[in-house]
Each structure stands twice: as C-alpha cells, then as structure tokens.
Amino acid sequence: MKIAIDGMGGDHAPQAVVEGVVQALKEFDGVEMYITGPENIMAEELKKYDYPKDRVKIIDATEVISTNEHPVMAVRKKKDSSIVKALHLVKEGECDAIISGGSTGAFLAGCTFIIGRIKGVERPALAPIMPGRNGNFMVVDVGANVDCKPQYLAQFAKMGRIYYEAMFDTKNASIGLVNIGAEEEKGNELTKAAYQLLKEEDFNFVGNVEPRDISTGDVNVLVTDGFVGNTVLKMYEGSASTLLKMIKDEIYSAPLIPKLGAALLKPVFKKLMVKFDYKEVGGAPFLGVNNICIKAHGSSDGKAFKNAIRQTILFNERGILDTMKKEFHKEK
Amino acid sequence: MKIAIDGMGGDHAPQAVVEGVVQALKEFDGVEMYITGPENIMAEELKKYDYPKDRVKIIDATEVISTNEHPVMAVRKKKDSSIVKALHLVKEGECDAIISGGSTGAFLAGCTFIIGRIKGVERPALAPIMPGRNGNFMVVDVGANVDCKPQYLAQFAKMGRIYYEAMFDTKNASIGLVNIGAEEEKGNELTKAAYQLLKEEDFNFVGNVEPRDISTGDVNVLVTDGFVGNTVLKMYEGSASTLLKMIKDEIYSAPLIPKLGAALLKPVFKKLMVKFDYKEVGGAPFLGVNNICIKAHGSSDGKAFKNAIRQTILFNERGILDTMKKEFHKEK
Numbered sequence: 001m002k003i004a005i006d007g008m009g010g011d012h013a014p015q016a017v018v019e020g021v022v023q024a025l026k027e028f029d030g031v032e033m034y035i036t037g038p039e040n041i042m043a044e045e046l047k048k049y050d051y052p053k054d055r056v057k058i059i060d061a062t063e064v065i066s067t068n069e070h071p072v073m074a075v076r077k078k079k080d081s082s083i084v085k086a087l088h089l090v091k092e093g094e095c096d097a098i099i100s101g102g103s104t105g106a107f108l109a110g111c112t113f114i115i116g117r118i119k120g121v122e123r124p125a126l127a128p129i130m131p132g133r134n135g136n137f138m139v140v141d142v143g144a145n146v147d148c149k150p151q152y153l154a155q156f157a158k159m160g161r162i163y164y165e166a167m168f169d170t171k172n173a174s175i176g177l178v179n180i181g182a183e184e185e186k187g188n189e190l191t192k193a194a195y196q197l198l199k200e201e202d203f204n205f206v207g208n209v210e211p212r213d214i215s216t217g218d219v220n221v222l223v224t225d226g227f228v229g230n231t232v233l234k235m236y237e238g239s240a241s242t243l244l245k246m247i248k249d250e251i252y253s254a255p256l257i258p259k260l261g262a263a264l265l266k267p268v269f270k271k272l273m274v275k276f277d278y279k280e281v282g283g284a285p286f287l288g289v290n291n292i293c294i295k296a297h298g299s300s301d302g303k304a305f306k307n308a309i310r311q312t313i314l315f316n317e318r319g320i321l322d323t324m325k326k327e328f329h330k331e332k
Numbered sequence: 333m334k335i336a337i338d339g340m341g342g343d344h345a346p347q348a349v350v351e352g353v354v355q356a357l358k359e360f361d362g363v364e365m366y367i368t369g370p371e372n373i374m375a376e377e378l379k380k381y382d383y384p385k386d387r388v389k390i391i392d393a394t395e396v397i398s399t400n401e402h403p404v405m406a407v408r409k410k411k412d413s414s415i416v417k418a419l420h421l422v423k424e425g426e427c428d429a430i431i432s433g434g435s436t437g438a439f440l441a442g443c444t445f446i447i448g449r450i451k452g453v454e455r456p457a458l459a460p461i462m463p464g465r466n467g468n469f470m471v472v473d474v475g476a477n478v479d480c481k482p483q484y485l486a487q488f489a490k491m492g493r494i495y496y497e498a499m500f501d502t503k504n505a506s507i508g509l510v511n512i513g514a515e516e517e518k519g520n521e522l523t524k525a526a527y528q529l530l531k532e533e534d535f536n537f538v539g540n541v542e543p544r545d546i547s548t549g550d551v552n553v554l555v556t557d558g559f560v561g562n563t564v565l566k567m568y569e570g571s572a573s574t575l576l577k578m579i580k581d582e583i584y585s586a587p588l589i590p591k592l593g594a595a596l597l598k599p600v601f602k603k604l605m606v607k608f609d610y611k612e613v614g615g616a617p618f619l620g621v622n623n624i625c626i627k628a629h630g631s632s633d634g635k636a637f638k639n640a641i642r643q644t645i646l647f648n649e650r651g652i653l654d655t656m657k658k659e660f661h662k663e664k
Contacts, residue, residue: 146520180562188478211566215574230512234543239571242547250600261596268582268590
C-alpha cells in the first residue's frame with residue numbers, strides 16, 4: 001500500500017511526521033510512504049534516522065497552508081503546497097491514501113474538491129473515534145457540515161456504521177442520534193426529521209442519545225450535524241481538561257497529606273491519561289470521499305502519526321472503501 | 333416578597349420542596365411562600381417542621397404534571413396542577429415570582445403562555461449559571477428555543493448581560509458567541525449572522541468562544557441556540573461525571589498504594605464537588621418573561637430549593653426585571 005503524507009501538516013511538523021513515518025516503516029511491512037514538503041527540509045529530517053530507503057519517497061512541495069488561511073482559497077491557490085501535492089498523488093492513483101495533520105479546513109476542502117465524493121454520498125463527514133467509559137464511540141460529523149439536511153444525517157449513520165463495524169471487527173453496531181431529549185418527538189427541526197429517516201433503516205438504531213450519556217460509550221456511532229458534533233467533541237476535550245486542572249489547582253493549594261495522596265495516585269492518573277490519549281487512536285477518517293483520507297490531530301507527535309498510518313493500513317485491509325461504494329451505488 | 337413554589341415539582345418533591353421552604357423562611361426575613369400541591373400532603377409534610385406559620389400558605393392543587401407528558405398539552409389540560417396553580421398566582425399578581433423543580437417543558441410553556449413575554453422580547457431563554465475553572469459563567473439559551481434566528485441570540489445576549497451584571501454585582505460583563513471557530517467568518521448560517529448583530533451592540537462582545545474554552549469560565553455570558561446550549565450544558569455535566577467515574581474505576585482496580593492515595597485525596601475531591609454542585613447555585617432563570625421565573629434542577633434537595641429561593645429574592649432586590657423591561661421597551 002502506498003500512503004501520501006503531508007510532511008508539513010501539524011504543530012510539530014516536519015519532525016513529528018518524519019518520526020512517525022520512520023516508526024511505521026519499521027513496524028508495518030509492505031507500506032510505502034510518500035512525504036510531501038520542501039525536499040531539502042524533508043531530506044535533512046530523514047537523515048536523522050536509519051530506515052528502509054526504498055520505501056520512502058520525498059515529493060517536493062514548496063508551499064505550506066497554515067490554519068489561519070481561508071481553506072478553499074488556499075487549496076485553489078497554493079498548488080505547490082504539501083497538502084495539495086499529497087492530494088494529487090492520491091487523485092492520480094500514485095497513492096492509495098492520504099494523511100494530514102495540517103489545516104482541517106484545507107484538508108476537508110481539498111479531499112472534497114480534488115479527490116471527490118463517492119457516487120451517491122451527498123456530504124462526506126469527519127468522524128473521529130473517542131474514548132468513553134465503557135468503550136470507544138464515534139461521532140459523525142464533527143465539523144465538515146455545519147448546516148445539515150436530515151438525509152445527510154441518515155448517510156452519516158450508514159458511513160459511520162460501515163467504518164465502525166469494520167475497524168472494531170464487530171457486527172450490529174448501535175447507532176444513536178444526538179438529541180436534547182430521549183423521546184422521538186424531542187429536538188429541533190433537523191433531529192425530528194432525521195429521526196424519522198433513521199428509524200426506517202435496517203441497522204441497529206437505538207434512538208436519541210442525550211449529550212449527558214454520550215461519554216459513557218454505550219452507543220457506538222453517534223450521528224449529528226457538524227456544528228453540534230464539533231461542540232460535543234470540543235466540550236468533551238475541554239471539560240476533561242478543565243476538571244483535571246481544577247483537581248490540580250485544589251491539590252496545589254491543599255495541605256501536605258492530600259498532596260502525598262496525589263503523589264501515590266499518579267499511576268492511576270497516568271493510566272487514565274492513556275485512555276484519553278488521542279495519540280493512541282490515530283486520526284479521524286473523512287468518510288464519503290473516493291479514497292482513504294485521514295485527518296491526524298494538529299498536535300500529533302511521532303507516535304500519533306505512526307498510529308494514523310496503522311489506522312490507514314487497517315482501513316485499506318478491511319475493504320471499507322469498497323463496502324461504502326457498494327452501499328451508496330446501490331442507493332442511487 | 334411573595335414567592336409561589338411548585339410543591340410537587342422535582343424528583344424529591346414534596347419533601348425537598350417543603351424542607352427548602354422551611355430553611356428559607358428561617359434564613360430570609362420578609363419572604364412569604366405559597367406552596368401549591370394537594371393540601372393534605374403539603375400540610376402533612378409541613379407538620380414535620382417548626383416554622384413561622386404566618387409566612388406560608390398552602391394552595392390546594394390536585395393534579396401533577398410529570399416529565400413524560402407533552403408540556404404544552406399538559407399545561408392546557410391540567411388546570412389544577414401544582415405548576416399551573418403556581419403560575420396563576422403570579423399571573424394574577426398574588427405572588428411576585430415562581431419556582432419549580434418540575435417538568436422543564438411544562439414550566440417553560442406555562443411561563444410563556446400564562447405569564448407572558450416582556451414587551452419587545454421575541455423569545456425568552458433559559459440561562460443557568462455554571463461553574464468554570466476561573467469563575468462562573470452563564471449560557472443563554474439551554475433549551476427553550478431549539479431553532480433560533482440571529483436576532484434571538486442578540487436578545488439573549490442583552491438579557492444574559494443584565495442578569496449576570498446584577499447578580500454578580502459587576503459591570504462590563506464579557507459576552508461571547510458559542511462557535512466552532514474563533515474567527516469572525518467561522519460557523520454555521522446562524523452564528524455567522526448572529527456575530528454581525530452582536531458586534532454592533534454597545535456591550536463587551538468578545539467574539540466567538542470555542543466549546544473547548546467555555547469551561548475555563550473566562551467569558552461571563554455565552555449565547556447560543558437552545559439545542560447547542562443544551563448540548564454544552566449536558567456535555568459538561570456528562571463529561572465531568574464520566575471522568576470522575578473513570579478515576580474511580582481505575583482506583584478500584586488499582587493496588588493498595590494508589591488506593592491509599594485516593595483516601596488521602598478525599599478532602600480535595602470533596603472541595604471540588606462543592607464547586608460543581610448545582611445545589612449551591614440555585615436554579616436557572618427563565619429570562620424574558622414578565623415575572624421572576626426560576627427553574628430549579630429536577631434532582632434538587634432541600635438545600636437546592638433554599639438556594640433557588642435566595643436567588644429569587646436577589647433577582648427581585650436587584651431590580652433585574654425592571655432593567656430588562658426598560659431595555660426592551662426602548663427597543664420597540
């Protein structure tokens with residue numbers, strides 16, 4: 001399998017990207033990596049490592065798209081950027097997949113315009129996996145589509161289900177609709193209409209899931225519009241971070257004995273942090289486009305990029321794209 | 333001041349309501365309480381306490397509206413319910429305010445239809461105060477208006493600001509728009525349009541606030557549509573609860589030393605729990621209606637009801653209703 005990776009995408013690029021690539025080459029046989037970015041910088045970075053040179057190619061790209069730029073404009077104008085070059089490698093069939101830790105907006109726009117949608121899919125959706133108390137769960141969409149029609153949500157459910165069942169090697173994944181009430185008639189215009197579409201489908205639709213219950217992880221795939229999905233994602237990250245900081249604040253101002261307690265508890269917190277660590281999970285798949293497109297977290301380190309590569313390989317091996325194409329061609 | 337309280341509203345009613353009323357009568361001079369509910373049950377409950385009998389009246393109400401009922405239908409049909417009776421006490425001028433821990437839907441519908449809106453207010457909004465790391469913050473709206481127009485959000489900002497500044501005795505409260513990006517042009521159709529309205533106002537509008545940053549408490553008043561606001565509220569509660577349970581899970585399965593650490597840390601967690609305790613905060617004001625309407629948490633205990641009564645007294649003393657009426661009459 002050949003994977004294009006945006007060498008300049010992410011807060012810690014290019015170092016973290018190259019580190020992740022080298023780790024992946026050692027761990028996963030049969031994968032070839034195409035790194036896009038300024039040739040001299042990439043070569044310099046790779047030099048630090050010992051790695052199988054026949055399985056890495058540097059594709060020169062002189063420009064970089066920053067997260068502050070207007071995504072659509074940047075993708076159109078910066079044809080020599082690391083992200084656009086990587087997208088073209090996929091578009092022209094040289095690579096089978098793309099990974100980027102760069103501007104989410106540019107990535108989504110680029111995947112949609114350059115790679116294109118699967119026939120029958122109205123709106124591709126970004127669908128990260130998140131850690132819950134009783135298991136991982138997936139939210140579709142978390143920001144690619146901020147204004148949605150009910151039928152988009154029905155498609156998000158189909159795509160999310162295919163991905164979740166294949167990646168976690170399970171059947172009959174439970175699908176829930178994010179809503180601010182449990183009963184069928186609750187919610188806004190969008191969720192009320194989406195509920196009616198979802199209950200007609202022949203998958204395991206469990207009904208509305210209230211935001212309070214999302215983080216239990218009891219429901220596998222949660223569908224929602226991109227605005228609410230992004231709010232769910234960011235509130236989860238933000239609340240966890242705030243709570244831990246508040247615990248630290250309290251410990252800091254506490255007397256000696258609780259401080260000692262905190263020291264003894266360290267291994268517990270460490271274990272918990274691993275559970276919450278996005279680096280373990282890989283990236284978020286952009287579902288509904290014609291190729292495998294993985295958005296890595298902006299703050300990814302080497303390990304996170306390596307795991308995104310592992311996820312990409314699995315995405316390919318499990319034939320998710322073909323299943324999705326069949327599902328949606330059928331629909332048309 | 334005369335306050336009507338729904339004697340049958342809440343998971344622990346009538347016991348918790350009566351307990352809160354009795355505590356409030358002892359703590360706050362000059363307040364008179366009108367409790368609605370089945371006369372015999374209320375009298376039986378009050379008998380348990382020693383209290384100033386001249387400051388409590390039982391208003392017989394034979395029906396109860398449950399949280400499973402259709403709110404609008406229930407308010408229309410159950411004219412002898414504890415909540416509708418309490419609303420009429422306010423409507424007819426016998427009482428100055430209403431508190432209920434019952435069905436949120438019925439409370440909001442009842443306040444809107446029976447008590448009515450302030451002239452000039454398009455949509456009243458439910459606006460709880462929440463604990464952040466660096467201070468309390470307020471979210472307007474958290475569920476009264478699931479489908480919003482931009483101008484509603486501009487009004488939420490005005491109402492929230494008046495309430496926040498009066499209750500926390502501060503000036504120049506910061507107002508933020510909940511949005512999934514920091515830049516002006518980010519968001520969905522609603523937030524983009526609302527941003528333009530908010531920046532024209534002569535209050536301290538600080539721009540978009542991403543969900544990740546809400547729980548810091550750095551921005552005082554956050555405006556959003558009721559669907560997203562409810563998601564924010566419930567994700568915050570749910571994430572905090574999940575994280576604490578995950579900490580407990582880990583401690584439970586940990587060896588002796590971390591377990592000992594957890595025991596030593598108990599006072600720290602206790603202090604933190606007080607910060608997160610809705611019982612300390614009181615209830616959520618329903619802003620934009622013609623009287624003081626406070627929605628207490630469904631799981632309120634006696635202390636929570638007492639604090640909701642304290643909040644109601646403060647709401648009255650600070651002249652919030654008059655300020656709001658002036659603000660919106662001016663607008664018309």
